[in-house]
Amino acid sequence: MHGSLTAPQASSSIDVLDLFRSVRTASRALGRPLSDADATVQSMPDASPAKWHLAHTTWFFETMVLGQHLSDHRIFDPSFNFLFNSYYESIGERQPRPKRGMITRPSLDEIFDYRAHVDAAVERLLMSDPAPEVITLIELGCHHEQQHQELLLTDILHLFAQSPLRPAYRDPSPVAVSAVDQGPAGFSALEGGIVEIGFDGQGFSFDCEGPRHRALLEPFELADRLVTNREWMEFMADDGYRNPLLWLSAGWATVGAEGWTAPLYWRERDGQYWTMTLRGEQPVDPDAPVTHVSYYEADAFATWAGRRLPSEFEWEHAAAGKPLIGNFADSDRLRPRAASPEEAGIRQMYGDVWEWTRSAFLPYPRFKPVEGAVGEYNGKFMSGQFVLRGGSCVTPPGHIRPTYRNFFPPDARWQFSGLRLAEDA
Numbered sequence: 001m002h003g004s005l006t007a008p009q010a011s012s013s014i015d016v017l018d019l020f021r022s023v024r025t026a027s028r029a030l031g032r033p034l035s036d037a038d039a040t041v042q043s044m045p046d047a048s049p050a051k052w053h054l055a056h057t058t059w060f061f062e063t064m065v066l067g068q069h070l071s072d073h074r075i076f077d078p079s080f081n082f083l084f085n086s087y088y089e090s091i092g093e094r095q096p097r098p099k100r101g102m103i104t105r106p107s108l109d110e111i112f113d114y115r116a117h118v119d120a121a122v123e124r125l126l127m128s129d130p131a132p133e134v135i136t137l138i139e140l141g142c143h144h145e146q147q148h149q150e151l152l153l154t155d156i157l158h159l160f161a162q163s164p165l166r167p168a169y170r171d172p173s174p175v176a177v178s179a180v181d182q183g184p185a186g187f188s189a190l191e192g193g194i195v196e197i198g199f200d201g202q203g204f205s206f207d208c209e210g211p212r213h214r215a216l217l218e219p220f221e222l223a224d225r226l227v228t229n230r231e232w233m234e235f236m237a238d239d240g241y242r243n244p245l246l247w248l249s250a251g252w253a254t255v256g257a258e259g260w261t262a263p264l265y266w267r268e269r270d271g272q273y274w275t276m277t278l279r280g281e282q283p284v285d286p287d288a289p290v291t292h293v294s295y296y297e298a299d300a301f302a303t304w305a306g307r308r309l310p311s312e313f314e315w316e317h318a319a320a321g322k323p324l325i326g327n328f329a330d331s332d333r334l335r336p337r338a339a340s341p342e343e344a345g346i347r348q349m350y351g352d353v354w355e356w357t358r359s360a361f362l363p364y365p366r367f368k369p370v371e372g373a374v375g376e377y378n379g380k381f382m383s384g385q386f387v388l389r390g391g392s393c394v395t396p397p398g399h400i401r402p403t404y405r406n407f408f409p410p411d412a413r414w415q416f417s418g419l420r421l422a423e424d425a
């Protein structure tokens, strides 16, 4: 999950200072409930320790911004460039990703000191009337850090799910429920035609969201809500995971190799399905959207249902003009929520779960990565991944846009990833 900078019109240093302070405060708050051990262990090669996320986002500011643009900046610790560089080949050697959990030192407290050191320097730079490109870089660093806030939560969930104690990151007492829609999904007809896709507006976007361009859509239908756990249990009961006719070849091979029989984190106990959540292990809510399924599973489910996944262009066209409201991290539920019967039209486009699309993550026409190290942000990942849209229940509020393109490999399940069905009209 990553993007780079396009800034058609630069934001002001005051706006970016506000953004910087709120993002840095939010990350600190995410790390505070964790012990040093919680924040250090790495549960799998794809997940990173919380401590690493907190340090890497700080390294990004120190390396991409302060090292280049604040002449008297004192580097906090030169060894951190090796420890906390993620994948920037042009910046040098780094700790291998699968071994981030071996970084037992520095401690979590030292990482908080590192953060304070860099915070003060970035704030000083922002208050010194910096050049527009410096402001744009700091803004990119803030959006980059928000992406890592979401990853910190998904990675902590994966880590806590490995513990026999199934610890809760947040208070496990039940969250309030309102009226839920238990009826079948409806399908909205959309006309298609030549539509405009991609970012071309005010404010920040990652480079992969543009350039804005035309796309041709055939008429199609889109479900008015996400696929639920109840529907997923019907798929399972109908031998969905055991019927090769439903699966892509690579998906069927993965089901066999990994032994998948249910979404990640599901466990059967006394005839009922339970799932691991950020509020500890909880019964699966049949009305809530299914989450922690791979692209392969989403595609097999759609085939079983006699439908298909939407393309990312269909999704964006349907989302255009809808208010950017939904169940994001600031609701503090930290779980997807059932669709409300009181809402009209296409529901749950934003928040709850990232929606798999059938679109490969590819460059738009005339896309060019920016020059320099930040050019490594997105463009080099445009191979072997699928696009997800709409944000999730752990996406920071304000981070999502109709043009936002998240991407993961087709076997990834530890993100809050689910699906919505589509059909040719």
Ligand SMILES: [Fe+2]
Binding pocket: 056, 086, 144, 148
């Ligand atoms: Fe990163």
